[in-house]
Amino acid sequence: MNSQDIAPLGPDAPVILEMRHISKSFGAVTALVDASIRLHRGEVLALVGDNGAGKSTLIKILSGFHQPDRGSIILNGKEAHFASPRDARANGIETVYQDLALIGDLSIFHNMFLGREYHKRMLGLNLLDNAKMRDLAVEYLKTMEISIPSVNSTVDLLSGGQRQCVAVARSIYSSPTILVLDEPLAALGVREGGQVLGLIQNLRRQRSVSIILIVHNYNQVFEVCDRINFLHSGGIVLDASTTETSEEELIHIVKSGLGGQAIPDAAAEVGAGPA
Amino acid sequence: MSPKLEPKKEQTAPTIEPSLATTRQAGVKTPSTILERLLFILSRYREASIAAVAVALVVYFQIGSHGQFIETQFLGVVFRDTGRFGLIAVAEAMLMITAEIDLSVGSTFALAPYTMGLLSVTWGVPLAVGALVGVALCVLVGVVNGVITVRFRVPSLITTVGTLFFVQGIVVSIYNSQPIMTPVEEPFNEFFGESLYNPRADALFSWHSLSAFSPVLWAILVVAVMSVVLNRTTFGLHTIATGSNPIGAREIGVRTDRIKVYNFMIAGGLAGFAGIINTLQFSSADPAAGAGFLNLEAIAAAVIGGTSLLGGSGTAVGALIGAFVVATLNNGLVMIGAQATVSDIFLGAGILAAMMLNVQVDRLRTRRRL
Numbered sequence: 001m002n003s004q005d006i007a008p009l010g011p012d013a014p015v016i017l018e019m020r021h022i023s024k025s026f027g028a029v030t031a032l033v034d035a036s037i038r039l040h041r042g043e044v045l046a047l048v049g050d051n052g053a054g055k056s057t058l059i060k061i062l063s064g065f066h067q068p069d070r071g072s073i074i075l076n077g078k079e080a081h082f083a084s085p086r087d088a089r090a091n092g093i094e095t096v097y098q099d100l101a102l103i104g105d106l107s108i109f110h111n112m113f114l115g116r117e118y119h120k121r122m123l124g125l126n127l128l129d130n131a132k133m134r135d136l137a138v139e140y141l142k143t144m145e146i147s148i149p150s151v152n153s154t155v156d157l158l159s160g161g162q163r164q165c166v167a168v169a170r171s172i173y174s175s176p177t178i179l180v181l182d183e184p185l186a187a188l189g190v191r192e193g194g195q196v197l198g199l200i201q202n203l204r205r206q207r208s209v210s211i212i213l214i215v216h217n218y219n220q221v222f223e224v225c226d227r228i229n230f231l232h233s234g235g236i237v238l239d240a241s242t243t244e245t246s247e248e249e250l251i252h253i254v255k256s257g258l259g260g261q262a263i264p265d266a267a268a269e270v271g272a273g274p275a
Numbered sequence: 276m277s278p279k280l281e282p283k284k285e286q287t288a289p290t291i292e293p294s295l296a297t298t299r300q301a302g303v304k305t306p307s308t309i310l311e312r313l314l315f316i317l318s319r320y321r322e323a324s325i326a327a328v329a330v331a332l333v334v335y336f337q338i339g340s341h342g343q344f345i346e347t348q349f350l351g352v353v354f355r356d357t358g359r360f361g362l363i364a365v366a367e368a369m370l371m372i373t374a375e376i377d378l379s380v381g382s383t384f385a386l387a388p389y390t391m392g393l394l395s396v397t398w399g400v401p402l403a404v405g406a407l408v409g410v411a412l413c414v415l416v417g418v419v420n421g422v423i424t425v426r427f428r429v430p431s432l433i434t435t436v437g438t439l440f441f442v443q444g445i446v447v448s449i450y451n452s453q454p455i456m457t458p459v460e461e462p463f464n465e466f467f468g469e470s471l472y473n474p475r476a477d478a479l480f481s482w483h484s485l486s487a488f489s490p491v492l493w494a495i496l497v498v499a500v501m502s503v504v505l506n507r508t509t510f511g512l513h514t515i516a517t518g519s520n521p522i523g524a525r526e527i528g529v530r531t532d533r534i535k536v537y538n539f540m541i542a543g544g545l546a547g548f549a550g551i552i553n554t555l556q557f558s559s560a561d562p563a564a565g566a567g568f569l570n571l572e573a574i575a576a577a578v579i580g581g582t583s584l585l586g587g588s589g590t591a592v593g594a595l596i597g598a599f600v601v602a603t604l605n606n607g608l609v610m611i612g613a614q615a616t617v618s619d620i621f622l623g624a625g626i627l628a629a630m631m632l633n634v635q636v637d638r639l640r641t642r643r644r645l
Contacts, residue, residue: 101523103516105587110512115528117509127507 006205008243009226013040016210017062017178022071023234024057031057032068033234039178040226042207044200048218049231055214058231059180062212063095064088076177092177098186100167104156108148109137111155112170144169145202161192165199172209179203180212185220193220200224222247230254321581321636322593325629329600336607349610351472351487355556356602358468358490361595362549363569364576365494365501366542368594371577372505373535374518374586375431379420380546380573382442383413384565387547388554389446392455402460402555410547416442417543421536431539439570446562455560467493467555490552494595497545501591514538518586575622576601579629600625 017039024032032054039045049055060066062073064082073080075091082088088095102111113133120129137151146165148158155163164184171179181200185193201224203209215221218228222242228250230238240250316324336344343349363380370377387409394400394408420438424431465486472487485492505511516524517531525531546565554560580597582589601622608618 097526099523099526101520101526103519103523103587105515105519106512114512114516114524117512119509125503125508127503128509128512130507 006201009040009043009207013042015039016041016076018074019058019062020072020074022058022061022068022073024061024066024069030234032061034071035231035235036071037229037236039210039212041210042204043227044204044211044213044225046213046215046218046221046225046228047231048215048228050216053231054234055231056182059095059182059212059214062088062178063093063180089174089176092175093180094171094174094176094178095180096164096167096171096182096184098183100163102155102163102167105154107152107154108141108158108166109134109151111166112137112140112151112173116174140173141166141169144172144199146199159192160188161195164188164192164196168196168199172203176209178210178212180214182214183216184213185215197221197224218250219247222250322590322596325580325593325596325600329596329603332600332603332607336603336610339611340607344607344610348471348473349606353599353602353606354488354491355468355471356605357595357599358492358494359549359553360569360573360576360601361491361494361598362497362545362552363542363573364580364594364598365498365591366538366545367573368577368580368582368589368591369501369505369514370431370535370538370542371574371582371584372514372518372586372589373531373538374521374584375424375535375538376574376584377417377420377431377435377539377542377546378570379416379435379438379442380542381565381567381570382439382446383416383543383546384550384553384569385446385560385562386416386442386550387413388457388550388560388564389449389455389562391551392457392554392560393450395457396455402457402463406463406551409551410544413543413547413550414540415543417540418536420543421539424539425532425535443563443566450562452562454562457554457558457560459558464555464558465489467552490556493548493552494598498591498595505591510534510537515587520587572601572605572622573598575626578626578633581629581633583633584630 015038017037019035019037022032022035023030035054035058037045037047037058047055047058057066061068062082064085064087067081067083073082075093080091082091082093085095103114106114109130110133113136118129118132118136119126120132121127134151141148141151144165146162146169148162148166155166158166168179168181168184184196184200188196197220200211200213200221203211204224204226213221213225218230222228225242228238228240228242229236230240238253240253245253333344340349363384367377367380387406390409390412391402391405394405395402400408416438420431420435423429423434423437465482466489468486468489470483470487472484477484477487505514513524513529513531513534516527516529517534521531550564553564576597577589577594578584578597579600580590580593580595582594604621604625605618608621
């Protein structure tokens, strides 16, 4: 996982997504207050915050699960409204949720093509083209450098890291413009997390898909992302570029605070974290 | 795991061994001990293991009955029951793969032939037409089961107990709970097995024996179709997905509610079809034909055949072999001179053993990835 071989994102990379002044309340609970983020083409953006900071709400608005009370989503320069997850998906936004939505009793290749199966006609019947799906899955996982025992094995035989990789691969297969990964490192050990980070790094190298990573702790993802946004109490409190800010500088900013105001969640994490 | 506490290892700096990382990728360990290997084979070829049990039972009863089991009409009875249980067990297996269950098959089994008989004696409707109407009504019961289960979020165990009594009540009260004698209409009756096969009198390859075996042949045909449906169609794939991970399947775009309703319809239709076959055998439609333990015997057959009650796994072939085991136990024990009631003891023990084995095999399968 070496970031040296990855060229920094050019300053002229176009903005592909903007979420402007998003506010959202659930009854008496205010989840987001005037939160704005932007994402460039090919960029990997980490969204960091503690539980309740509002990152899930922000992402669920982007993926069409929730509608914002105020604010707008600008996709490729045009205002977009997502009434449902289907809408967001149709607009090229794929989300890999924490539960991964993999089917344990089905093979990896069936999981890859679930909901978009290939068929062939045999004896007038519309049957699954398992051979084609198997071959495509093998080829595709190979190009993504994901190592799994066999595409025939069922998903419940895979490790957590492998599952995460298969779920990401499935989402990438429909060539989305934006990929949202919800807590991809949660519940993974160091080695398994490494597998997932390696995959993200590969995608970042190709710069063909823009990625939003939702994480608890920015230390884990510093190496694989271009920018980090800190979310606290429903708003973005710090927007830091990993190419212009070193990890040490970031720790300093987080600890000493920004403009006299400390960044509570992040500071707490730095205090507790291994860094 | 040894109960002895391991001495605490010295804390060293966490280093990632590359060798460990590569073995980890393999995911599946190769079986080492004999027990592991046996369970591995069982988990791979579950149908084969239950088929071995079936063969063993036949051998046991053949010896126990002094060579009567295979050579008399008993075999015909066993096959007829296998067909009857098998048709329902397959449908039950499909439903159980979606993590639902249907107990109302006990009354749809009576509804279809009773409708057929009633239409025939009151309006002279041909049996074939009456049978279609009867099966269609059973499919409708399946729709009701499905919609109540998925829309009103009533567990299917409760929904189908409700429709079990409801439909049974209608069938019994509609004609003063009188059995209806149905006419014999050839070739319709022959197609669905009106006579029993007698190895001593009938040639094996004859129209008569084909007719005699037709219930089990129909069951085999349905099982073949359902195997293709389950393994080679989108519907089958989505059926497995629905039971294996309902939330995940919905997130990825599987219409889990619809899949469940369709499977309830299949269960209703096949139970009705099995009831028609059963009635044509005796030319009498009994309003209480499915009362007793028919629904539970079909579920037992599916479970013995390797279907998990938790959803996600099961096969049509396994359900049919399970049906053969249930039918053999039911008839064979009587054959060798045991009290009819004793067979329930063996059936009960068989279900418990099969279920414990299923759970153990599944646990082993998922634990092996660690």
